[in-house]
Amino acid sequence: MNDMPDRAQFTAMEHGTQADWRIIGGHFGAFAKTLPDRVLTHLKLLDGDYGGFPVDRLEHSLQTATRAYQDGRDEAYVVMALLHDIGDTLGTYNHPEIAAAMLRPFVSEELHWIANTHGVFQGYYFFHYIGADRDLREAYRGHPHFAACADFCEKYDQAAFDPAFESAPLSFFEPMVGRVFSRPINSIYAKAAAEAGAGVGA
DSSP states (O other): TSSSSSSHHHHHHHHHHHHHHHHHHHHOOOOOOOHHHHHHHHHHHTOOOOTTSSOHHHHHHHHHHHHHHTOOHHHHHHHHHHTTGGGGGGGGTTTTHHHHHHHGGGOOOHHHHHHHHHHHGGGGGGGGGTTOOTTGGGTTOOTHHHHHHHHHIIITTTTOOOTTTTOHHHHHHHHHHHTTOOOSSTTTTTTHHHHOOOOOOO
């Protein structure tokens, strides 16, 4: 590959060649490896953003993850708990979907569903104060992951606004994020990622 140009030569994908995609594949592996760093950088944007809550959004995320960790949840669950509100900065009106989309390649269908739906379930604790129906979650009653999502909100999410709580620092969770985000299990690009990691195209 050293004798090949560093970038693909096509101007439209329909004209791409195997050589072009070998080059792109060679870049993909290195880029994918830095995904955990980009995720953590974005999570840090929540630091100092209170939005009127008793703790800032980063502390809420750390509390949620710490509570899940202390309760013996597995690593993927803890990472989901840490990142469940990461979409607050860009998804003002749909933050759960942002987190769920980021997590989907790396977690089980249940954890993805919890991340994607937790906003409605969390509403049980406050929707009636803002003119909404606190029982909107009942629309999901009977879903296989209903109880799991309700459990997440009750035990970890809605309880994570305590200024006196001693959360683990973000550095404690960073290795977990690195491990979870290095193992795609639900992605059309998972095979390509594995091959790139094995040196295909190098």
